[in-house]
Amino acid sequence: MVEKFDAIVIGAGPSGNAATYTLAKAGLNVLQLERGEYPGAKNVQGGIMYAAELEKIIPDFRDDCPTERHIIEQRVWLLGDDNYIGTNYRSDAFNTDRPNRYTIIRANIDKWFSEKIRAAGGLQICETTVTELIRDGAGKVIGVRTDREGGEIHADVVIMADGVNALLAKRTGFQQEAAPENVALAVKEILFIDPELIQQRFGLKDDEGVVIEIMGKVTKGMVGTAFLYTNKESLTIGIGCLISDFKAGNCPPYKMLEDLKRHPVIKPLIEGAEMKEYAAHMIPEGGYKAVPQLYGDGWMVVGDAAHLNNAAHREGSNLAMASGRMAAETVIELKQSGLAPTAANLAEYKRKMDASFVMKDLKKYRELPGIMHNNKQFFGAYPDVITAAAHNWFTVDSVDKKTKEKEIMASFVKKRSVFGLVGDALKLVRAVR
Amino acid sequence: MNMMVKVEDKLYQNRYIVDESRPHIRIKDAESCTSCTSQACTYCCPAACYSRNEAGSVTLITDGCLECGTCRVVCQDKENIQWDYPRGGYGISYKFG
Numbered sequence: 001m002v003e004k005f006d007a008i009v010i011g012a013g014p015s016g017n018a019a020t021y022t023l024a025k026a027g028l029n030v031l032q033l034e035r036g037e038y039p040g041a042k043n044v045q046g047g048i049m050y051a052a053e054l055e056k057i058i059p060d061f062r063d064d065c066p067t068e069r070h071i072i073e074q075r076v077w078l079l080g081d082d083n084y085i086g087t088n089y090r091s092d093a094f095n096t097d098r099p100n101r102y103t104i105i106r107a108n109i110d111k112w113f114s115e116k117i118r119a120a121g122g123l124q125i126c127e128t129t130v131t132e133l134i135r136d137g138a139g140k141v142i143g144v145r146t147d148r149e150g151g152e153i154h155a156d157v158v159i160m161a162d163g164v165n166a167l168l169a170k171r172t173g174f175q176q177e178a179a180p181e182n183v184a185l186a187v188k189e190i191l192f193i194d195p196e197l198i199q200q201r202f203g204l205k206d207d208e209g210v211v212i213e214i215m216g217k218v219t220k221g222m223v224g225t226a227f228l229y230t231n232k233e234s235l236t237i238g239i240g241c242l243i244s245d246f247k248a249g250n251c252p253p254y255k256m257l258e259d260l261k262r263h264p265v266i267k268p269l270i271e272g273a274e275m276k277e278y279a280a281h282m283i284p285e286g287g288y289k290a291v292p293q294l295y296g297d298g299w300m301v302v303g304d305a306a307h308l309n310n311a312a313h314r315e316g317s318n319l320a321m322a323s324g325r326m327a328a329e330t331v332i333e334l335k336q337s338g339l340a341p342t343a344a345n346l347a348e349y350k351r352k353m354d355a356s357f358v359m360k361d362l363k364k365y366r367e368l369p370g371i372m373h374n375n376k377q378f379f380g381a382y383p384d385v386i387t388a389a390a391h392n393w394f395t396v397d398s399v400d401k402k403t404k405e406k407e408i409m410a411s412f413v414k415k416r417s418v419f420g421l422v423g424d425a426l427k428l429v430r431a432v433r
Numbered sequence: 434m435n436m437m438v439k440v441e442d443k444l445y446q447n448r449y450i451v452d453e454s455r456p457h458i459r460i461k462d463a464e465s466c467t468s469c470t471s472q473a474c475t476y477c478c479p480a481a482c483y484s485r486n487e488a489g490s491v492t493l494i495t496d497g498c499l500e501c502g503t504c505r506v507v508c509q510d511k512e513n514i515q516w517d518y519p520r521g522g523y524g525i526s527y528k529f530g
Contacts (some may be wrong), residue, residue: 035518041526042500061503106530127522147520165502167518168443177509185503187479189443190529234529246477247507253479258438277529280479280499282506 007124007331008144008155010130010168012039014317015303016161017113018057018324024122031153032122033146035129040110042163045317046188047236048211049104053321055213058116062098066108068231069209070099073202079216080387082264083330095208103209103229103236105190133158133172133299140342141172141298157341158299159327161320164282166305174301176293180244182307183285184224185251188238189261191273195233201269202230213314214239216387218260222249222381223372225314226260228269229321235270237261240283242373251320253280257382285311288366292355295346300327308358312365319358326352368431375424381415389395440481444497452523456495458482459515466491466513468472473507474514500525 009020012034023030036042054061072094077086112221114124134143143154160168164183169175203211216227224241239260246253260266284290284307291307292301303320310319330349331341339345353359372378389408412421460466467489474483480497483504505516
């Protein structure tokens, strides 16, 4: 006798947890399968979590959710060879009872989320890899096969939250392999350090946090960004670039990360810290045009597996949680109406998504991935001329300012021509308008 | 300052539950790697699991694998990598993620 559930959710990342929790809380009989040794064992995230989406699912999450620091300052830095120019935004107004953004350690959040799921009545089984979807003669998904003995389990609907690799949808033919220009590879380290040093170096008290998003020479002309985040007792540092660029670029990812750590403006911030983990993860960067079919007969796909990531705003886990919640709500509504989870009925999930910030934002930036990919000057030429211009401007050397202005303008034109500069500005404006 | 980066030192900090003699990724046909001009897997893999060998082909050791999937993506035109997840419970086990 094959066990049967109302729903099976594959994966215990942000999207899978959001879906499972929402289903369990509504009283549905839900099974969550996770291949890791424990929830979070296979999950990697840079480490910023936005509150709004989690708050919709668990309104009082702040009571016991193990966040690290709430972010009071955001820095955006453009790195040259031995310098940086950047903007910082810091405000005491971010010190509220209900902060909007936190740095997090993914594994801690996942463990916490899983406890909430179990408390809500959801069943979670770890150390179980789903090897394939089971379909009936008409092609409808009716369950999953796992790598456990007799590991066939049936459900009315299967929600694939299996992450960026999305093996199940690819094997079943629901999705294509991601193109190398549509996925980034990010590598990162977690560096443990005395919290007092974090507070001194970043000007913080209590659980205030600073995050730094980094662009520039450290990606060696490749399309990518780096980051440095402050946790309670650790720093997270990482760098990611499009896989198409790694493929062409001949700089291994770990070398790029090491060069970032040794950069003269980064090194003093992480000095004395002890590395405790090295992680790598793909990030879906293709945006709106790379989002696959989100549902079919008896199945839905959520989170990274559905390529839901807003690269322009560095938002991923909130889109994941939103999609998991909306997929679950669709299943709950069908169940309550006594309707079967056919493709036609599950289309409601896509309608919900289209009406939400998830698809609206992805649609707004739909041209951006292509522009970044085809215009490497944003990552190669510009960091050089901009930091050189700043150096020129801030060097007091008895050269008159008018001459300095001319020199700076000439250096821009030399690198990129007037038409190039104007063209780039227009492209960017169109992409983000 | 052009020091060699020892990726082994990085991987040493990670927790792995190794599935002895059951690698989850496999090069389908090592012979055909000799005709691959880029051998991009050898410099794209963040755990340096792939290395060029004396025969001009590619050797794969999956023990340090971070399960990111990059090798599969860079080799998709050649389709020479059979990529699976490890058995449930095995492989990289991130402490922090």
